Amino acid sequence: MFYRENGQFKTSYRADQQIFPIAQDRWAILALIAFAFVGVPLLADEYMFRAILIPFLILALAALGVNILVGYCGQISLGSGAFMAVGAYMAYNTYIRIEGMPVIIALLSGGFFATLVGMFFGIPSLRVKGLYLAVATLAAQFFCDWAFLRIGWFTNNNASGSVSVSNLQVFGFAIQTPLQKYIFCLAFLVVFGLLAKNLVRSAIGREWMAIRDMDVAAAVIGIRPMYAKLSAFAVSSFIIGVAGGLWGFVHLGSWEPAAFSIDRSFQLLFMVIIGGMGSIMGSFFGAAFIVVLPIFLNQFLPALGALFGVEISTAGISHTEFMVFGALIVWFLIVEPHGLAKLWSIGKQKLRLWPFPH
Amino acid sequence: MAFFLETLLGGLMAGMLYSLVALGFVLIYKASGVFNFAQGAMVLFAALAMARFSQWIPEWLGMDNKLLGNVLAFAVAAACMFVLAWLIERLVLRHLVNQEGVTLLMATLGITYFLDGLGQTIFGSDIYQIDVGMPKDPIFLLEGVFEGGVLVNLEDVYAACVAALLVVVLSLFFQKTSTGRALRAVADDHQAAQSIGIPLNRIWVIVWFVAGITALVAGIIWGSKMGVQFSLTTVALRALPVIILGGLTSVPGAIIGGLIIGVGEKLSEVYIGPMVGGGIEIWFAYVLALVFLLFRPQGLFGEKIIDRV
Numbered sequence: 001m002f003y004r005e006n007g008q009f010k011t012s013y014r015a016d017q018q019i020f021p022i023a024q025d026r027w028a029i030l031a032l033i034a035f036a037f038v039g040v041p042l043l044a045d046e047y048m049f050r051a052i053l054i055p056f057l058i059l060a061l062a063a064l065g066v067n068i069l070v071g072y073c074g075q076i077s078l079g080s081g082a083f084m085a086v087g088a089y090m091a092y093n094t095y096i097r098i099e100g101m102p103v104i105i106a107l108l109s110g111g112f113f114a115t116l117v118g119m120f121f122g123i124p125s126l127r128v129k130g131l132y133l134a135v136a137t138l139a140a141q142f143f144c145d146w147a148f149l150r151i152g153w154f155t156n157n158n159a160s161g162s163v164s165v166s167n168l169q170v171f172g173f174a175i176q177t178p179l180q181k182y183i184f185c186l187a188f189l190v191v192f193g194l195l196a197k198n199l200v201r202s203a204i205g206r207e208w209m210a211i212r213d214m215d216v217a218a219a220v221i222g223i224r225p226m227y228a229k230l231s232a233f234a235v236s237s238f239i240i241g242v243a244g245g246l247w248g249f250v251h252l253g254s255w256e257p258a259a260f261s262i263d264r265s266f267q268l269l270f271m272v273i274i275g276g277m278g279s280i281m282g283s284f285f286g287a288a289f290i291v292v293l294p295i296f297l298n299q300f301l302p303a304l305g306a307l308f309g310v311e312i313s314t315a316g317i318s319h320t321e322f323m324v325f326g327a328l329i330v331w332f333l334i335v336e337p338h339g340l341a342k343l344w345s346i347g348k349q350k351l352r353l354w355p356f357p358h
Numbered sequence: 359m360a361f362f363l364e365t366l367l368g369g370l371m372a373g374m375l376y377s378l379v380a381l382g383f384v385l386i387y388k389a390s391g392v393f394n395f396a397q398g399a400m401v402l403f404a405a406l407a408m409a410r411f412s413q414w415i416p417e418w419l420g421m422d423n424k425l426l427g428n429v430l431a432f433a434v435a436a437a438c439m440f441v442l443a444w445l446i447e448r449l450v451l452r453h454l455v456n457q458e459g460v461t462l463l464m465a466t467l468g469i470t471y472f473l474d475g476l477g478q479t480i481f482g483s484d485i486y487q488i489d490v491g492m493p494k495d496p497i498f499l500l501e502g503v504f505e506g507g508v509l510v511n512l513e514d515v516y517a518a519c520v521a522a523l524l525v526v527v528l529s530l531f532f533q534k535t536s537t538g539r540a541l542r543a544v545a546d547d548h549q550a551a552q553s554i555g556i557p558l559n560r561i562w563v564i565v566w567f568v569a570g571i572t573a574l575v576a577g578i579i580w581g582s583k584m585g586v587q588f589s590l591t592t593v594a595l596r597a598l599p600v601i602i603l604g605g606l607t608s609v610p611g612a613i614i615g616g617l618i619i620g621v622g623e624k625l626s627e628v629y630i631g632p633m634v635g636g637g638i639e640i641w642f643a644y645v646l647a648l649v650f651l652l653f654r655p656q657g658l659f660g661e662k663i664i665d666r667v
Binding site: 070076124127128129130131132134135136138139142143145146149150215216262266269270273277315316319320321322323324325326327328329330333334337 | 393449457461464471479601602645648651663665
């Protein structure tokens with residue numbers, strides 16, 4: 001009844017091609033952003049920021065990057081953790097090696113180096129496809145794990161490979177409290193979210209999707225596979241790299257290569273698959289699901305055990321968490337292989353008709 | 359020269375062990391088109407079952423015949439793997455027919471998490487030993503040729519022999535039995551195999567069971583080498599370059615690929631490693647596989663990939 005576009009006529013190309021052609025969508029998104037900037041800080045407490053909201057924002061950003069590569073361009077990558085690591089470590093090096101370097105520039109330069117590394121490890125995608133490529137991208141993961149652990153320059157000659165940053169300041173504002181960190185990450189996410197949304201509906205986004213649907217056919221109609229694939233690797237690694245920088249600088253503060261291990265790569269891929277491949281919205285859903293699920297299980301399982309009078313040990317809880325997590329993933333893939341974004345679009349479709357049957 | 363030979367032999371033995379894990383991947387990929395990331399978790403699960411049952415069964419039955427205990431434990435562990443294969447087919451694969459490759463890959467990752475949790479919940483999460491009577495002493499070969507001879511770890515030789523035996527048995531099973539023929543038919547074309555009356559679901563159970571058995575053998579060998587512990591799952595990650603090098607669909611490819619990777623790893627670690635700070639084994643294998651892939655995108659023995667518009 002409320003959600004339909006009847007009567008919203010477009011009189012210019014500009015109006016016709018805007019991101020959200022339906023006015024209700026536009027208002028809803030604006031309201032959501034306003035709520036995230038103003039409402040959430042009033043409601044959430046410190047634990048919420050630290051354990052849920054900040055990881056969610058950063059991982060959503062990384063999932064966005066992975067989704068561009070995997071969901072839009074169809075190149076399965078298991079090296080996302082490595083690109084995050086490159087972003088974090090290069091941002092760190094730029095930040096400490098150049099006097100008076102602003103944090104934002106350092107983070108972006110981390111993204112820039114991640115782009116270079118991503119394009120380099122994207123080169124095999126020109127020859128190798130599908131699952132072979134997935135395994136090939138693991139080379140990036142293991143190489144970066146090794147490089148940041150063994151090559152002293154990256155970690156300022158710290159033997160354990162752990163580095164730390166402190167006293168972050170942006171335009172004279174300190175990034176200290178969880179609230180400030182939250183706002184900082186949110187600003188990044190909004191900017192990159194808009195950027196990605198616009199990219200995927202532009203000419204280059206269409207090229208990516210053509211390559212994903214069938215690369216030979218795309219090449220036949222005049223899309224350069226090399227250009228399309230490498231640009232997808234570049235954009236995706238840039239976003240992932242910035243997310244990696246944020247994860248290190250803002251969320252962790254001090255970190256070592258293990259923070260960006262292969263598990264991180266799998267986690268990001270899970271977010272994309274569960275959220276919905278080829279959907280910007282899906283990246284957010286997937287990130288929310290994967291971030292909240294372990295926390296929820298952690299709280300819920302002991303309570304459940306107490307209900308049945310069973311005392312579950314800490315190790316038992318973590319093992320049970322593993323089991324439930326794995327089972328939920330499989331269950332989810334079976335009942336909704338297209339991800340949460342599909343449910344979202346079904347819901348929207350239903351809402352347009354509601355309350356009428358047709 | 360003797361040192362070089364030693365390294366080479368060590369690499370070949372390690373390569374056989376990688377092939378053993380890689381075989382599990384290839385079997386499942388051939389028959390169901392599933393890239394089974396859970397193979398590493400299956401190795402851990404099987405090894406845990408073997409380690410614990412070989413300890414529990416003598417306790418329950420009150421006997422101390424070591425050999426009998428081990429044989430019984432092997433049988434029980436194999437039964438566990440069968441139940442596992444049946445459950446996976448029943449609960450997961452059956453519902454995911456015709457999904458995209460990446461969705462299936464993610465499903466096996468889910469299975470990985472589940473198995474990791476389940477194995478450690480049932481069998482405990484300490485480090486266990488498997489003692490199947492593998493000799494631990496090194497021996498020296500070719501003492502007449504080189505001064506001091508070539509040092510070979512006898513345990514590795516046994517392991518390599520077991521691996522080779524398993525490969526021979528598997529290829530006989532695939533080539534000579536009617537079940538093996540059915541497996542090959544399914545691998546060739548699901549629909550055609552179904553249309554001539556081969557039960558797809560039963561074939562999948564058999565394939566996952568066979569992969570489970572290879573996981574069990576790999577688990578026993580690796581487990582008796584380095585103890586049964588969580589890090590056993592990383593063995594799967596080291597077998598991945600082997601299969602992309604050899605080709606996802608080729609059993610001989612898994613063997614040859616394993617040997618190449620094993621030798622490459624050891625030689626690089628010894629001769630290049632010291633120059634860059636060591637520990638390069640794991641990524642070197644991947645880079646080696648990548649270089650091969652650039653020339654043959656389907657791996658050394660994989661089926662040629664033909665694209666049609």
